[in-house]
Each structure stands twice: as structure tokens, then as C-alpha cells.
Amino acid sequence: MEALKQELKGKIIEVLNLEDIAVEEINDNDALFGDGLGLDSIDALELIVLLDKDYGIKLTDPKAGKTIFQSVETMATYITDNRTK
Amino acid sequence: MxxxxxxxxxxxxxxxxxxxxxxxxxxxxxxxxxxxxxxxxxxxxxxxxxxxxxxxxxxxxxxxxxxxxxxxxxxxxxxxxxxxxxxxxxxxxxxxxxxxxxxxxxxxxxxxxxxxxxxxxxxxxxxxxxxxxxxxxxxxxxxxxxxxxxxxxxxxxxxxxxxxxxxxxxxxxxxxxxxxxxxxxxxxxxxxxxxxxxxxxxxxxxxxxxxxxxxNEKKESSYALVEAVSLQSSLETEEVSDFIANFLEANNLKISDIDAIVLGNNGDVEFDDYYDISNSLFKNTPQVYYKHLSGEYNTASAFGFWIAANIIKNQDIPEVVSMNALKKEAYSTILLYNQYRGKDHSLIVLKKC
Missing domain, CATH: 3.40.47.10 (Thiolase/Chalcone synthase)
Known part of the structure; x- marks a missing residue:
């Protein structure tokens, strides 16, 4: 789980071009949207593609995204429970 | 107007x-x-x-x-x-x-x-x-x-x-x-x-x-005024002189009115003969080139336009862009000519304001 969280942080920085942020600056429970990393709706689409491409998870319920993408912690838990690759 | x-x-x-x-x-x-x-x-x-x-x-x-x-x-x-x-x-x-x-x-x-x-x-x-x-x-x-x-x-x-x-x-x-x-x-x-x-x-x-x-109004920061612009999609080398002559005539200008010409030579031996007007029509006119500084790209002519505007504002042609040794005491009217591979010809006249 710890390794997955580190991997996720790296991928989020890379996919979303968060140029000024380092992996160690993202805490597991930091909010990804709003006050935390300040991601927006386009980033949400990028994260949905990331789940599909790298972990084989297709999000069919858009409302579920709100819970899944709360933080790196919630993303890692969801990926661990649902990944197909 | x-x-x-x-x-x-x-x-x-x-x-x-x-x-x-x-x-x-x-x-x-x-x-x-x-x-x-x-x-x-x-x-x-x-x-x-x-x-x-x-x-x-x-x-x-x-x-x-x-x-x-x-x-x-x-x-x-x-x-x-x-x-x-x-x-x-x-x-x-x-x-x-x-x-x-x-x-x-x-x-x-x-x-x-x-x-x-x-x-x-x-x-x-x-x-x-x-x-x-x-x-x-x-x-x-x-x-x-x-x-x-x-x-x-x-x-x-x-x-x-x-x-x-x-x-x-x-x-x-x-x-x-x-x-x-x-x-x-x-x-x-x-x-x-x-x-x-x-x-x-x-x-x-x-x-x-x-x-x-x-x-539409002159300010302290004004560089020049845009007097005329003309575009032509394709020309043969021997048609360039007429293209320029007709453009100048349409804008009530003579070759002697042009204080400097800014040319888009880019070092392509196949197409730079379009600029041979520098040796004929404009052989007695101060000549400027700029693509040795900017390189070539589709909108490199905007760099040439920037050069021309600054020459009029500063009333000086920097040595580094001077193509021939000719100088003038004042630069009131500048003509720009550019083309790429024999296509997309453009003429612009800038005037001192």
C-alpha cells in the first residue's frame, strides 16, 4: 500500500504537470481538489484515464469520483480493492 | 478613415x-x-x-x-x-x-x-x-x-x-x-x-x-504607422519587380520614397533569388535582413516587422541587420518583402508618425 501511494504521487505529478511540487510534499490525506493540491475538473478527467490505463479500472459512476479522488489515501485504497492489472 | x-x-x-x-x-x-x-x-x-x-x-x-x-x-x-x-x-x-x-x-x-x-x-x-x-x-x-x-x-x-x-x-x-x-x-x-x-x-x-x-491614435509610445499591406499567394521570380512596382504605385509611392527595405532572405539557395530586387530595384536603398538572427518559421516575418518598427522609432539601422553599406539620415518609409519557397509573398509599408 505504501509503495502504491508513492507511485500514485509520482504519477499525479507527471500526468498533471505539477512542475513545482515534489512527491514528498504531498501528504497521503491532502485534499486533491479545492484547498489541497487545487486540482480542477480537467485534472479529474486525467485521473480517470490514469485509473483506466494503469490499473484497469473503468469508472462508470461519475459521482463515485468525488469519494475516490478525495486524497492519495482514498485513491490507493480504491485501486487496491478494484485493480485488474 | x-x-x-x-x-x-x-x-x-x-x-x-x-x-x-x-x-x-x-x-x-x-x-x-x-x-x-x-x-x-x-x-x-x-x-x-x-x-x-x-x-x-x-x-x-x-x-x-x-x-x-x-x-x-x-x-x-x-x-x-x-x-x-x-x-x-x-x-x-x-x-x-x-x-x-x-x-x-x-x-x-x-x-x-x-x-x-x-x-x-x-x-x-x-x-x-x-x-x-x-x-x-x-x-x-x-x-x-x-x-x-x-x-x-x-x-x-x-x-x-x-x-x-x-x-x-x-x-x-x-x-x-x-x-x-x-x-x-x-x-x-x-x-x-x-x-x-x-x-x-x-x-x-x-x-x-x-x-x-x-x-487609431498616436501616443508617446508610437513606433510607426502601418500604411499598406499586400499579399500574393504565388509568384515567379521575374514577377516580383512588377508585384512591388504595382503595390508602390497603388499606394502613391516611388522607389526613391523607400528609405530602407527589409528583406526575408533565409539562406535557401533555391528561393533567395526572389530577393534579387536588392540588386536591381533597390540597389541604391539601405537594405535590412533579419533571418540570420531569428531563423525561419511561418511567422518569422513578425520578427522582421518588429525590426522595421524599431528602425523607424530609433531612426537607425543596427549594423548586425544591415545588408549593404548604405545609410540614410532619416528613415520615414520602410518597405518589407517576404516570401517562403516562392509562395506566400507579402509587402508591408511602415511610415514614421
Whole structure:
């Protein structure tokens, strides 16, 4: 789980071009949207593609995204429970 | 009819034209067949959250336009008109590569959103909250001139009072590799490269952004006024003299009225004979060239336009762009002529104001 969280942080920085942020600056429970990393709706689409491409998870319920993408912690838990690759 | 004044400029090029005075620091490249624009620090112009999604071309456009607006002491133009030959080619390539790499699955939105040709104009408008006329011309090597012509007509016909007009092109890695493959770019064997007296084919490829604030009134910051613009899609070399003569006549000008001519020679031995007018019609006129500083790209002529505007403002031709030894005491009327591979010919007349 710890390794997955580190991997996720790296991928989020890379996919979303968060140029000024380092992996160690993202805490597991930091909010990804709003006050935390300040991601927006386009980033949400990028994260949905990331789940599909790298972990084989297709999000069919858009409302579920709100819970899944709360933080790196919630993303890692969801990926661990649902990944197909 | 109103007059179209150039009241502000912003130029990002392979030279340090963004942060220094007019051509005070220049480097002449003769060893690289691809030269890249000198990138300023964008933090002052673009919020980090927005910047992270922007390719180089969009950033160059925003920074150069900000500088032009500041130079003209204008906060909000009434219209934004952009010319670009290749558009946002970096993100276009990224998006298309992603389609191929992922077998048409997993397509992410960011590069697609930013890949359209009018992204630069759109992002400038978003940043300024400018809801006026916003148009992007994609017309090869006359993209900038077409944008300029549109802007000039709108100013002259009193449709708007101020317009931000610019020419912008960025380098795309894959597109560049294709241009090299079909020998549009000079080969390594042709070193050292030169623009004048070149005996090799192709060009030194480059990129840049030239932005200008055009207004219907003269200000303290005014550089020059745009007197005339003419475009011609195709010409034979022997037709250039007539093209220029007819243009001058239509604008009540004689060759002797031209105080300097700015030519778009790019060192391609196959097509630089279009500029042989320098040895005939304009042999007694001070001549200026600039693509040894800017390199060649579809909107390099915006760099030439920036040079001409500055020559009129400063009333001096810097040695580094002087093509012949001729000088004049005053530069009141400057003619610009550019073409690319025998196509996309443009003539512009700038006058002192």
C-alpha cells in the first residue's frame, strides 16, 4: 500500500504537470481538489484515464469520483480493492 | 478613415529580444540547423496552475502580448488577432501520438484542448477577460500578414480603437523531423550556415512570437504607422519587380520614397533569388535582413516587422541587420518583402508618425 501511494504521487505529478511540487510534499490525506493540491475538473478527467490505463479500472459512476479522488489515501485504497492489472 | 499606429511591441525570439533593448544583445548562429526561442521567466505573466498545461507557444504568446500591452500602456484591447502557420503543434503531436500509442484508448483531454490553432488567442483572451473579436489566421507564411491586414482594416474603418495582433509559431519535434526528412531544413554537411551568399538548400528552422498593439491614435509610445499591406499567394521570380512596382504605385509611392527595405532572405539557395530586387530595384536603398538572427518559421516575418518598427522609432539601422553599406539620415518609409519557397509573398509599408 505504501509503495502504491508513492507511485500514485509520482504519477499525479507527471500526468498533471505539477512542475513545482515534489512527491514528498504531498501528504497521503491532502485534499486533491479545492484547498489541497487545487486540482480542477480537467485534472479529474486525467485521473480517470490514469485509473483506466494503469490499473484497469473503468469508472462508470461519475459521482463515485468525488469519494475516490478525495486524497492519495482514498485513491490507493480504491485501486487496491478494484485493480485488474 | 482612421490611421493604424503601432503603439506597443513584445518579441520573443532566438535572441534575447524580450528582456533587452532593441538588438542590444545578439548572437549569430551558424552551427545549428534548428534554433529555439530564448524563453523568459513566465511566472510574472502566467499563474502556475494555468502554466502547467500550456505548451511553449501559448506561453510565448501570452508573455509577448503582455509586454506589447504594457509597452502601449493599454490594459484591454478591443480585439485579438493572431497569425500562426503551424498552431500549437507541440500539443497536437502529443495528442496524436497518444492516440497511436494507446490504440485509440485512454485519450486525455489536456493536450487535445490545447492543440487547436486558436489556443493562443483564446488563452490571451481568457487571461485578459477580453470578450471582443478573437480570430486566428492559419495561412502559411502570410499568417501574420493576414492578421495584420484584418487588424489594419478594422482600425481604419473605425470598427475598433485598439487591437492586439501577433504572429506565433513553436517547434514540434515530430513535425521538425518530417521537415528534415524532406530537406526543408539545412543538412549538417552544409555547416557553417549563412543567410547571405548561401550555396545550400533549405533553412535554419526556428520559432518565436511577435506581438503588437495597434491603435487609431498616436501616443508617446508610437513606433510607426502601418500604411499598406499586400499579399500574393504565388509568384515567379521575374514577377516580383512588377508585384512591388504595382503595390508602390497603388499606394502613391516611388522607389526613391523607400528609405530602407527589409528583406526575408533565409539562406535557401533555391528561393533567395526572389530577393534579387536588392540588386536591381533597390540597389541604391539601405537594405535590412533579419533571418540570420531569428531563423525561419511561418511567422518569422513578425520578427522582421518588429525590426522595421524599431528602425523607424530609433531612426537607425543596427549594423548586425544591415545588408549593404548604405545609410540614410532619416528613415520615414520602410518597405518589407517576404516570401517562403516562392509562395506566400507579402509587402508591408511602415511610415514614421
Amino acid at each position: 482612421k490611421t493604424c499606429y503601432i503603439n506597443g511591441t513584445g518579441c520573443i525570439s532566438t535572441q534575447n529580444t524580450f528582456e533587452t533593448d532593441f538588438l542590444s544583445e545578439v548572437t549569430i548562429n551558424n552551427t545549428e540547423n534548428v534554433i529555439y526561442a530564448n524563453q523568459p521567466s513566465y511566472k510574472e505573466f502566467i499563474a502556475p496552475a494555468a502554466s502547467r498545461r500550456m505548451a511553449k507557444g501559448v506561453k510565448m504568446g501570452i508573455a509577448a502580448s503582455s509586454k506589447a500591452l504594457k509597452d502601449a500602456n493599454l490594459t484591454m484591447p478591443e480585439a485579438i488577432i493572431i497569425g500562426t502557420g503551424m498552431g500549437c503543434v507541440e500539443d497536437s503531436e502529443k495528442f496524436l501520438k497518444s492516440i497511436l500509442d494507446n490504440k485509440e484508448e485512454f485519450l486525455t483531454p489536456t493536450s487535445f484542448i490545447q492543440s487547436t490553432h486558436n489556443t493562443v488567442g483564446g488563452q490571451i483572451a481568457l487571461g485578459l477577460q477580453c470578450k471582443g473579436y478573437n480570430f486566428t489566421y492559419v495561412n502559411g507564411a502570410v499568417s501574420f500578414e493576414t492578421a495584420l491586414l484584418d487588424a489594419k482594416m478594422q482600425i481604419e474603418n473605425d470598427e475598433v480603437e485598439s487591437i492586439l495582433v501577433g504572429g506565433i509559431d513553436e517547434t514540434g519535434t515530430y513535425t521538425l523531423s518530417l521537415h528534415k526528412l524532406i530537406n526543408l531544413v539545412k543538412s549538417e554537411e552544409d555547416k557553417p550556415y549563412s543567410v547571405l551568399n548561401s550555396n545550400s538548400k533549405g533553412i535554419v528552422h526556428s520559432e518565436g512570437a511577435g506581438f503588437f498593439v495597434l491603435e
